[in-house]
Amino acid sequence: MSYLDLTISEIHQALVEKKVTPLALVQEALERAKKNEDNAFECLVEEQALAEAKALGEPEADNPLWGIPFVLKDNFSTKGIETTASSDILNGYIPLYDATICAKLKQKKAILIGKTTLDELAMGGTGTTGHKGKTYNPWDPKHERLAGGSSCGSAACVSAGIVPFALGSDTGDSVRKPASYTGLVGLKPTWGRISRFGLFPFAPSLDHVAYFTRDVKDSALLLDVLAGRDERDATSSTKPVEVYEEGWDQLAKGGKIAVIDDIVETISDKKLRESFDRSLLELEKAGIEIGHVRFGEDLLQSIYATYIVISCAEATSNDANLDGIKFGPFYPGKTYQDVMFQARTNGFSELIKRRFVIGSFSLMSENQDILFRRAQKNRRKIVNRLNEILGEYDAIYAPSAPSVAPEFSAASDKLSDEYLIADNHLALGNFGGLPSITVPLMMEDGLPIGVNLTSAPFTERKLLALAAALEKATGLANLSINNKKEGKL
Amino acid sequence: MNFEAIIGLEIHVEMKTKSKMFSAAPNSFSHDPNTEIALLDMAFPGTMPIVNKQAVINAIRVANALHMSIDHELNFDRKNYFYSDLPKGFQITQQFRPIGQNGYLDVLGRDGKLKRIEIERIHMEEDTCKQLHFMDYTLLDYNRAGVPLVEIVSRPDIRNGTEAMHYVEAIRNIVLYSGTSDGKMEEGSLRCDVNISLRPYGSQTFGTKVEIKNINSLKNIEQALDYEIARQSASLLSGIPIQQETRRFDEASGKTVIMRVKTDAVDYKYFPEPNIVPIPLSDEFVEDAIRTCPELYDAKKERYLAQGLPEAAASVILSDIAMARYFEEALPLAKNPKTLANFLIVEINGFLNKNGIGIAEFPLKASDLAEISNFQDDGFTHKQCTDIFNYCLEKGVAPKDAQQALRIEKVVIDESAVLEAVTAVLDANPQSIADFKAGKDRAKGFLVGQVMKASHGKLNPAAVSKVMDEELKKR
Numbered sequence: 001m002s003y004l005d006l007t008i009s010e011i012h013q014a015l016v017e018k019k020v021t022p023l024a025l026v027q028e029a030l031e032r033a034k035k036n037e038d039n040a041f042e043c044l045v046e047e048q049a050l051a052e053a054k055a056l057g058e059p060e061a062d063n064p065l066w067g068i069p070f071v072l073k074d075n076f077s078t079k080g081i082e083t084t085a086s087s088d089i090l091n092g093y094i095p096l097y098d099a100t101i102c103a104k105l106k107q108k109k110a111i112l113i114g115k116t117t118l119d120e121l122a123m124g125g126t127g128t129t130g131h132k133g134k135t136y137n138p139w140d141p142k143h144e145r146l147a148g149g150s151s152c153g154s155a156a157c158v159s160a161g162i163v164p165f166a167l168g169s170d171t172g173d174s175v176r177k178p179a180s181y182t183g184l185v186g187l188k189p190t191w192g193r194i195s196r197f198g199l200f201p202f203a204p205s206l207d208h209v210a211y212f213t214r215d216v217k218d219s220a221l222l223l224d225v226l227a228g229r230d231e232r233d234a235t236s237s238t239k240p241v242e243v244y245e246e247g248w249d250q251l252a253k254g255g256k257i258a259v260i261d262d263i264v265e266t267i268s269d270k271k272l273r274e275s276f277d278r279s280l281l282e283l284e285k286a287g288i289e290i291g292h293v294r295f296g297e298d299l300l301q302s303i304y305a306t307y308i309v310i311s312c313a314e315a316t317s318n319d320a321n322l323d324g325i326k327f328g329p330f331y332p333g334k335t336y337q338d339v340m341f342q343a344r345t346n347g348f349s350e351l352i353k354r355r356f357v358i359g360s361f362s363l364m365s366e367n368q369d370i371l372f373r374r375a376q377k378n379r380r381k382i383v384n385r386l387n388e389i390l391g392e393y394d395a396i397y398a399p400s401a402p403s404v405a406p407e408f409s410a411a412s413d414k415l416s417d418e419y420l421i422a423d424n425h426l427a428l429g430n431f432g433g434l435p436s437i438t439v440p441l442m443m444e445d446g447l448p449i450g451v452n453l454t455s456a457p458f459t460e461r462k463l464l465a466l467a468a469a470l471e472k473a474t475g476l477a478n479l480s481i482n483n484k485k486e487g488k489l
Numbered sequence: 490m491n492f493e494a495i496i497g498l499e500i501h502v503e504m505k506t507k508s509k510m511f512s513a514a515p516n517s518f519s520h521d522p523n524t525e526i527a528l529l530d531m532a533f534p535g536t537m538p539i540v541n542k543q544a545v546i547n548a549i550r551v552a553n554a555l556h557m558s559i560d561h562e563l564n565f566d567r568k569n570y571f572y573s574d575l576p577k578g579f580q581i582t583q584q585f586r587p588i589g590q591n592g593y594l595d596v597l598g599r600d601g602k603l604k605r606i607e608i609e610r611i612h613m614e615e616d617t618c619k620q621l622h623f624m625d626y627t628l629l630d631y632n633r634a635g636v637p638l639v640e641i642v643s644r645p646d647i648r649n650g651t652e653a654m655h656y657v658e659a660i661r662n663i664v665l666y667s668g669t670s671d672g673k674m675e676e677g678s679l680r681c682d683v684n685i686s687l688r689p690y691g692s693q694t695f696g697t698k699v700e701i702k703n704i705n706s707l708k709n710i711e712q713a714l715d716y717e718i719a720r721q722s723a724s725l726l727s728g729i730p731i732q733q734e735t736r737r738f739d740e741a742s743g744k745t746v747i748m749r750v751k752t753d754a755v756d757y758k759y760f761p762e763p764n765i766v767p768i769p770l771s772d773e774f775v776e777d778a779i780r781t782c783p784e785l786y787d788a789k790k791e792r793y794l795a796q797g798l799p800e801a802a803a804s805v806i807l808s809d810i811a812m813a814r815y816f817e818e819a820l821p822l823a824k825n826p827k828t829l830a831n832f833l834i835v836e837i838n839g840f841l842n843k844n845g846i847g848i849a850e851f852p853l854k855a856s857d858l859a860e861i862s863n864f865q866d867d868g869f870t871h872k873q874c875t876d877i878f879n880y881c882l883e884k885g886v887a888p889k890d891a892q893q894a895l896r897i898e899k900v901v902i903d904e905s906a907v908l909e910a911v912t913a914v915l916d917a918n919p920q921s922i923a924d925f926k927a928g929k930d931r932a933k934g935f936l937v938g939q940v941m942k943a944s945h946g947k948l949n950p951a952a953v954s955k956v957m958d959e960e961l962k963k964r
Contacts, residue, residue, distance in 0.1 A: 077535040085534070097528055099535060200534040204763035234539050235766055314763060317569050320578020321532035325629075336573035336627070363569070363758035372760060 004028050004069075005161045005482045008218040012064045022067030022111060026053040029069040029113050032162045038136040038147070040156035042074040044114040045081055052111050064221045065108040071157045073150075073168045074115040075122050077198040078102055085200050086130030087120045089322045089347025091329055099198020100230045101167060101209055108225055113163065116153025120349055122169055122202040123315060125177060127152025128408065129351050137181060137405045138481050139447050145405040148178030150202075151212070155182040158212045161482040165222060166212045171202045172307050173400075173426035175210035176452060179438040180400035183448030183479040184212045185467070187219045190457045191433025192237040194223075195230030203314035204235075206307075206430040215477040216439065216468045220245035223460060237458070244461050251465035253287040257453070258393035262294045266421045269403040272449055275442040276399055278489045279451065282473035288466065293389055293396075297421075299382050304424040306382070306431070309362045309375035316359030322347065383432040387456075390434075395455040395466055398425060400438045404447035426452060435460045437467045440476040442487050448479065492687040492725065494718045495695060496653055497645035500660055501638050502670045503616065503678040504547050510615040510637035511538035511581060518678075522619075522630035530618075530635040532576035537764050540565075544613060544637040545588070547669040549775055550782040551639055552589025552611045554663045559589050559775055563768035565613075569758040573627065574617040576634055584759040587612035596655040606656050607644040614638050639669070645684070650714030654707050657681055661707075662786035665810050674705050681710060686731070687721045696721075697731040701745055704738050713738035717745050789813060796826040805834050811848045815855050822859035829862040836878055853881055860888040870949070873897050898947060907940075907948055907956045914939045915960055922964050933957060 003011055003020040014020045026049050033044055053067065060066045072078065075085040077095040079102075084090040098106070105112070119129040127135040127149035135152035137145040138160040147156045151168030155178035158166045168175040170188040179186025188210035199209055209226065213219045227241045259280065267273060280290050324330055324343020331342035348356075362371035389396060402422035429436030429452075436454040443449075451470065455463040471477050475488035509516050514527035529536040545563060552559050564586035567579040589611040598604040618634035620627050641660060647653050661679055664670040672679040681704050686696035701717060704710050716738075721731055733751040738744075784792075786807055793803040806816050816833055823829040837858070841848060861881070865874045880891040914936055915922060925932035940953050 075535075077533075083534075090534070093534075095533065095535075097533070196535075197537055198535040201764075232539065233537050233764075235537075235764060313760065317567055317579055317758070317760070320569060320571060321534065321576060323571065323573075323578065325573060326531050326576060327533065337571075339573075340571055360758070363760060365756050365758070368758075368760075 001482055002028060004032070004164070005478075005480060006164070007215045007478050008064055008068055008164050008213065008221055011068060011164060012066070015067050016059045016061050018059070022053040022056050022069075023050070025067065026050060026069050026111050026113060029163055032160070033114060033157070036138075036156075036160055036162060037143075038138050038156045038160060039132060040116050040135055040153040040160070040162075041071075042084060042086060042115045042117055042132065042153070043082060045112060048081075049111050049113045052109075056109060060109070063108055065105065065110040065225060067109060067111065068165070069111045069113045069163045070105065071114050071116050071154055071163050071166045072102065072112060073118050073122075073154050073166070075118055075169060075200040075202075076102055076115075076167060077200070078112070078115065081115065083115065083200075084131070085121045086118045086132065087347060087349075087352070088131050089324070089328050089343065091131075091347075093327050097198065100195040100232065101226050102198065104225055105167075116151075116157055116166065118153060118168075119150035119174075120352055121315070121319060122150040122171060122174060122200070123311075123352060123355055124149045125173065126408075127155075127178065129349060131349070134408065137447075139182065139405070144407050145447070146181070146408055148181040148405060150174040151178055151210075154212055155179060155184060155186075158182070158184055158214060159480050161480045164214060165218060168210050168212060169199055169202070170208045170210035170430065171206045171311060172424070172430055175212060176400055176426050176429070176436060176438040176450075179212055180440075180450030180452075181405035181448070182212075183440045183443075183450070183476065184214060184438075185216055185219050185440070185471075186210065186212055186438040186450075187223070187464075188429055188436045189223060189227065189460050190237070190435045191430075192235050193239075193435070193458065193460065194226045195228070195233040195236045197230055197232040197236075201314075201318040203311040204318070205314060206311055206427075208430065208433075214480060216437075216464055216471050217245055219437070219467075220461075220464050223464075227460075239458055242461055244464055247461065248465035248468050251462045252469045254289070255287075255395070255462065255466050255469075256289040256291060256393045257283065257395050257397045257466065258291045258293045258389055260295050260396050260398045260425070261292050262297055262300055263398040263421055263425050266419070267399060267402050269444070269449075271444050272399055272403060272442070275449075275489045276451065279441060279470065279473060282489065283469060286469045286473065288469060291393060293393075295389070296385060299378075299385055300421045300425065302378055303382070303427050303431075304420055306375045306378045307424065307427045308358065309371050310379065312355045312359030313362045313372050313375075314359070316356040316363070319352075319356070379431045382428065386428060386432045386434065386454075390456040394459070394462055395453045396428075397451065397453055399441070400426060400450040400452040404444050404449055429454045433457060435463050437463055439467050439470050439474070440479050440487070441470075441474055442476075442489050443485070448476075491689070492718075492722050493690050493692075494648055494714070495645045495686050495688060496647035496649075496714065497684045498641075498643045498647065498653060498656060499682045499684070500641045500657065501616075501680040501682075502551075502641070502660075502664045502672065504544050504637040504639060504669050505671055505678075506541055506543045506547070506637055508541060509635035510541050510544055510613065512536075512635050513539070514635065516636055519632055522628075522632060525632045526634070530576065530631050532578070538565075538581055538762070540765060540768065541637055545770075546778040547637075547667065548588045548611065548613050548639050549770075549778040550667045551641075551663055551669055552592065553779045553782070554667060554785055555589065555592035555594060555608050555611065555641070555660075557589035557592030557608065557611060559770075560586050561770045561772070561775060562586065563588070563770055565762040565765045566759050567762050568614075570755060572617075573629065574620050574634075576618065576631065580614060580617070581762050581765070582614035582640075583612035584757075585761070594656060594659050596652060596659050598655075599649055599651040604646075604652060606646045606652070609642045609644050611639055611641045614640060639664075649718070650711035653683065653714050654711040657710055658707055659786075662807075666783060666785045666789070668783050674707070677705075683710070683714065685714065685717055685721070687718065687725060696725075697733050699731060699733070700735045700751065702735055702737055702748065709738050709740060712743055713745055716743060720745065789817075793826070793830075796820075798826055798830050802827070802830045802834055805838075806830060809848065815848050815851070815858075818855035819859040819862070822856055823862050824866045825862070828865050829859065832858060832862050832874075832878070836875060840882065852885065853878075857881060857888050864888070864892070868899050869897070904952070904956070907952050908960075910940045910944050910948060911936075911953065911956045911960050914943065915964060922961065925961060933961065936961075
């Protein structure tokens, strides 16, 4: 293990004590990145990263991100660095501006070492649909298992020990699910807590900037930096930014968590169920009250369809700007229709086209009432139910996934009956814009599984406090392939 | 006429805010292509819209002037379609909750009576980019992409070209005087599309609609509609059904010409814009926007009329907002608004026309004009005042200096002085008196001229003439 395998706060300590330099960290990160075979990168920015690391002077003691290497999912706009959203339609596209979170991280002297793979245009949950092909789960050296998606590359990088944190985006579960599959802490804060300016949109009403770390404290430290009102994002919140790592002990004690029984019951993985039950006992020991609620089977079963209709509808609209005229590969034609048609036919994969068809179909005037508007109304019903439960409890609690990372052969973009509820309940956090976090729970045959806590809007500090209590119980803080553990549950 | 014309108008107005509807790019209608673009205007991935507050204020003011009910919550929607002039692949507009609804305008009909035209909605949206089509390629200029627009949609209450013209004129005056737009039809900052169908009188169903796009002057509106009504009437009377078409007005021939056959309505897949959360507009905000609206055309006209201006004069002044501004600048300094108005309408307009300039380039200050106007009310003759006026323009001096330089003095209407001068001239010219009595009227003119000469033009010519008449009778 090297310093690079520590958490952000631990590395920070080492940097301040001059036990390690940013340059050494970046050099090692780049080496690991180059050696890595999980297909996690769209590109590396080696020259830039080394230059930035060399240019840093004295360590800033009160800035935990100073000199820390990280990666960005390739759907964040980075000035001067090709950004493709893992889609051929944006091959060669070099943005003229930095996303707000990029600028914030730059300002804090964190060091970007590369852009990571994603499911094409962030539309997917397997990490297999990007134009560079499959991204592999570092936990399976046989390369038979997926890392999840859409933030596959970012998840792989952190769990492979290349960097201690990585940015992603979460529209249905795209950080919190891969976090479960790769043994990481994945936080999606409240909608509007972090500016989305510069995040290529998938479905704006569901999109969130989200990120991976290897422990809950790191997650809080990052939120301190990334949260805040941005005048360029009208949906960003004006609520003041808190100090998210403070007061956890008081917040956790007397906390009330609701287990969603009708999600848990659909899970057949016995080891997972047992581990989950053990976690409840540990949480109670920590002074946290456990309740049990039923969400409502109809509502739970409707999550996936609701999500697909809304997200595909918004996506087909958002991605209408990808027409081959202004940026991206250009195909000359006799008419504007020719130009657009060729760019989009050649640039999008079949899966994307499929989703656009679903989206367009849902938005057709004769279909909107029974598809798009109905999905939105159902979303409102779901959120009302969530608010009901969160009116009595501080958070809802369930496993993040039905089991360990699936094998590639088992995965598909299509609707599956088997895990209709267990595979899709994380979207609850997106429907309501609720802060939601995945934390590793256990290891099963060398593969991690995580659990999820979701709380009321703008209650990140309490959520993190509860997650920290959970982390203590699991003993799986700072889990990675270079730091394997069995866990206590 | 055998048929009733059912006419509705859609007017798009470009707002002259400092920046665009949803981006911070400058909105100064630059003629250098692609120099006024923000990242959002070219729809670079990850960019987001921010609502232009001034545009909202403008829209509220116009909605209020049109007697509309104003929505106190700001909502935007996406209108989705693919076209090369639409960078995002959708236009942000207000489909479901327009800022204003259910208003009206009373306009002058063909019969000289006022007619109420109902207005369905006013909403904000953004403009598309400009396209220049050549043989083998099309060029795109994104300066216009994102420019703020208000769209005003009337109910199909209009029945002829005259009503339509007056309706557009009234709207233009509103957007102009509220400071919302410069309303230049010929430049495209006010664009007028007409929908017209015919039906037999008494029929309750509607005929086939024809759209006439981009009529670029008030006069052309009247002409285009008159022509189209005649065209459609003739067609229907010959048993030829009307095709659903989009047409344009060809000014040279005075006819409407087909542009394209209208296909079935496009499905724009409207849905709420997710990147703009609904914005509540407080009563205070709305009332403030209305209260601070610059004085509108109708109010100004009322005020001018109350000041004694004849209707025609008021109309001329108000037909040019810059002139109205100039007039109002001079007004507080002028003793008689009518005198001032006359100078503006006759002398100044004459000068502007002759030199091909607008009042913005007019070299005389409004305060100077007021001074000259006051000279006239103080007793100087109109000619004296115009002499001063012209001298000021020529030499670029102030009126008082002009007056001195020209040695212009107030003409005396001292009756005794006039009598004295007339008597002196009559005494010295008995032959002229005889000539006049013999019927030679020119003799009187000669005698008056002699008086003017002797008095160095200081006597009021009208007074001299009057006294001359009286004295000649006595002799």
